[in-house]
Amino acid sequence: MVQPSNSPRTLVVGAGVIGAAIAYELQKRGRSVTLIDRDAPGRGASFGNMASIAVTEFMPASRPSVWRQMPGWMLDPEGPVCVRPSYLPKLVPxxxxxxxxSRPAKLRELEAQGAALCKRALGDTQTLLSEIGAAAELTETGCLSLYANEAEFRADRDHIEILERFGFDHEILGGNKLRDLEPELAKGIEKAVLFPDNRSLRDPYAFVLKLVARFCSLGGIVRRAEVTGFERGAGITGLRLADGEMVEGQEVVLCAGAFTAKLAKLLGEPIPLETERGYHTQIMAPGITLAHSIIWPARAFMVTPTAxxxxxxxxxxxxxxxxxxxxNRAKITVKRAKEALPKLRVEQATEWMGHRPALPDTVPIISASARTKGVYYATGHGHLGLTYAATTARLIGQLIDGERPDLDLSPYRINRF
Known part of the structure; x- marks a missing residue:
């Protein structure tokens, strides 16, 4: 369906999973949407995510059980968190x-804000997949969180208690029942928690491509170009591109992941957005099969059957x-994975690095601009970009169309910092 020429022109900057979902949602709602990215759709962080609709992973990274370990992690060359010394001064703010x-009262607020999004995430994702003819791309199995012993389980107890407080499904499993589900797991793993709603996508990159294809079939336009500035009158009137072209638009949605901070600064709205650089190893001949994705909190890695x-x-x-x-960061996680999966072979493997957009409070920005009429933000989703994509798209669509959003969006406003 091609939109009429007089329908509102909306420019969506960033063609990852968040941007693709928003562009599709807005085009479906009757706008004429152009999706702009300097790279091809889905080639940023969305290409290499862990394929998980991780509805149980909304806990703030600033909770004490995490940050108390960070000095030790950063001193360990194989620790789960690494800060390059030359970059440390820039990270201080x-x-x-x-x-x-990390203040207790603040943590409770942040937990509730993350839980509110995650409560919607699986259902919204299933709806979106059905709309684009990709319902079968979502697995029926969940995720297993592994614990070698009772001490590891107790160390992660705050995570479980938060899930219990907000009513997220989980099941505690002993070693024998665990190996009935996943026979390839090492015998030394004594316990696990099954998160049945933490589903996986069979190929997250293919999901983005299907979203974009559906968007284009409705009349949406994809442009490969770098945005370098903005045109404004009483509100936003368009974007300037690196080649000097000006693209007119009545609304602009900024969802360029970790690169959104640069664009926000040009609009006089600096946001504390950093990149958490993530690595993966894709193994095409692993020698084993898995029914579930697995995480091991004490070893800080995840394994997902995908792509x-x-x-x-x-x-x-x-x-x-x-x-x-x-x-070497990717090799460390493979080393850890082989502790859980002794028969795992690393054959026909490729390594990848991408930029997760990280805000210090772990809660994304889903917001109208506080300074420029017609500008909207959807960024800072951290490790949960795929998880939150469908929900974010729905909320941005409601916000732009003047509807009452399904959630109170004030906690996700851009000027909360």
Missing amino acids: WFLRFLAA GGIRVGGTVEMAGLGAAPNY
């Missing part, structure tokens, strides 16, 4: 906000947008 988000093989990831590196990849 971000880390101060991160610590401010025709098995994907291993889970590390965090703070080094900015410009530094060269350090693929």
Whole structure:
């Protein structure tokens, strides 16, 4: 369905899973949408995510059980968090906000805000997949969180207690029942928690491509170009591109992941957005099969059967947008994964690095601009971009159309910092 020429022109900047979902939602709602990215759709962080609709992973990273371990992690060359020394001075303001988000009262607020999004995430994702003819792309099995012993389980107890408080389904399993579900797991793993609603996509990159194809079939336009500035009158009137072209638009949605901060600054709305550089190893001949995705909190990695093989990831590196990849980070997670999966073979494997957009309070920005009429933000989804994509798209659509959003969006406003 091609939209009439007099329908509102909306420019969506960023063609990852968030931007693709928003562009589709707005085109479906009757707008004439152009989706703009300097790269091809889905080639950023959405290409290499862990394929999980991770509805139980909304806990703030600033909770004490996490940040108390961070100094030790950063001193360990194989620890789950790495900060390049040359980048550390630039991170100081971000880390101060991160610590401010660890106050008990603030943590309770952030947990509720993340839970509110995650309560909707699976249902919204299923609806979106059905609309684009991709319902079969979502697995029926959930995720297993592994614990080698009772001490590891107790160390992660705050996570379980938060899930219980908000009513998220889970089941505690002993070793024998666990191995009935996943025979390839090491015998030394004594316990697990099954999260049945933490489903996986069979190929998250293919999901983005299907979203974009459906968007285009409704009359949407995809442009490959770099946005360098904005045109404004009483509100937004368009975007300037690197080649000098000006593209007119009555609304602009900024959802360029970790690169959104640069654009927001041009509009006089600086946001404390950092990149958590994530790595994965995609193994196409692993020698084993898995029915579930698995995480091991004490070892800080995740394994997901996706994209025709098995994907291993889970590390965090703070080094900015410009530094060269350090693929030793990917090798560390594979080493950890083989502790859980002794028969795992690393054959026909590729390594990848991408930029997760991280805010210090772990809660995304889903908001109208506080300064420029017609500008909207959808960024800072951290590790949960795929999880939150369908819900974010629905909320942005409601916001732009002047409807009452399904959630109170004040906690996700851009000027909360």
